Amino acid sequence: MHTLDSITVLQQTLAAWRREGHRIALVPTMGNLHEGHLRLIDAARQHADRVVATIFVNPLQFGPDEDLDRYPRTLAEDQRLLIERGCDLLFAPSVETLYPEGQATLTRISVPQVSEGLCGAHRPGHFEGVATVVSLLFNLTRPDVACFGEKDFQQLTVIRKLVRDQHMPIDIIGVPIARDHDGLALSSRNRYLDSEARTQASRLHQCLVDSARQFEQGEASEQVLAQGLQQLEEAGFRPEYLALCDATTLRPITAWQPGSVLLVAAWLGTTRLIDNLSYDSAS
Incomplete structure (x- = not known):
């Protein structure tokens, strides 16, 4: 090379x-x-x-x-x-x-x-x-x-x-996203996390998985997203957003359906983490 x-x-x-x-x-x-x-x-x-x-x-x-x-x-x-x-x-x-x-x-x-x-x-x-x-x-x-x-x-x-x-x-x-054994998306910024924060960090992806499950059970979008933000706060994050969007335009939508994506950004201590879960990859 x-x-x-x-x-x-x-x-x-x-x-x-x-x-x-x-x-x-x-x-x-x-x-x-x-x-x-x-x-x-x-x-x-x-x-x-x-x-x-x-x-x-x-x-x-x-x-x-x-x-x-x-x-x-x-x-x-x-x-x-x-x-x-x-x-x-x-x-x-x-x-x-x-x-x-x-x-x-x-x-x-x-x-x-x-x-x-x-x-x-x-x-x-x-x-x-x-x-x-x-x-x-x-x-x-x-x-x-x-x-x-x-x-x-x-x-x-x-x-x-x-x-x-x-x-x-x-x-x-x-x-597709490369993930560690516990679901955390690989990122260069993961190196900023100490051992305790690294353990907590896996909850970010879990929030997306839980939210997708709630959508599949028919819960309303506003309720699912509010519960997801609360879940992150209880896990020690300072969330910036949790949003359900059209995967092409990134405009907010209310239905978990083909062509949709859940996106999240949150701070854990001084480290900012992002992740997402698309309907197509979760199905």
């Missing part, structure tokens, strides 16, 4: 692969890789001849009081894991490489509607930062396919709309 931080060398390498007729897949990440990321590499390999991963802790998607400075940076370990999984190329640029004129005057990409509620309401500017860097990476690499995890469901929805609206010739593949 080659590790590059030069845009020129990256594009020269990808151009050579295209001349050889290779189909190229992109897996954008912020590093600190875990099994969930590595499953993205596996999925990419199924859809392409060459797999490119990127590692870039993007300052545009962090708010002023968020964890940009302490976000785990583990490049050497990440390289080892990518090599073991058969990644062909790692692009790991600096902030100066991607944003050479600085961030203040950078052209930003905004994706309306799907970015405005849920995490977008609690993290102003976050999805503008995501859409901007993903659009930039797409322009630099021109992949045939790109793989993203379904854990960040709103992010995946934003990227799908970005590609649709901009008529980008890229297939976006959503990869």
Whole structure:
């Protein structure tokens, strides 16, 4: 596996692969890789001849009081894991490489509607930062396919709309959530949890499972969501939202049905966790 931080060398390498007729897949990440990321590499390999991963802790998607400075940076370990999984190329640029004129005057990409509620309401500017860097990476690499995890469901929805609206010739593949033995969705931020909080954290996924069961029993949406929020509070969380939405538009709905998804975000101590459960995956 080659590790590059030069845009020129990256594009020269990808151009050579295209001349050889290779189909190229992109897996954008912020590093600190875990099994969930590595499953993205596996999925990419199924859809392409060459797999490119990127590692870039993007300052545009962090708010002023968020964890940009302490976000785990583990490049050497990440390289080892990518090599073991058969990644062909790692692009790991600096902030100066991607944003050479600085961030203040950078052209930003905004994706309306799907970015405005849920995490977008609690993290102003976050999805503008995501859409901007993903659009930039797409322009630099021109992949045939790109793989993203379904854990960040709103992010995946934003990227799908970005590609649709901009008529980008890229297939976006959503990869199912990788979970630990107790149901907790794998996340780089799980490393922030101490042993007690790690045990508590599994209750987040359990809340989704319990809520889905209540919907299936015919309970009203308002009641189910209220009970779910109460369940989280009793488990020691500070919930931001628990919502039932249309999986394509992310608009709130009231029926647990095909094409719907339950989404949750909650704080456990100083760690913010998200998760979701779609009707199709739960059925």
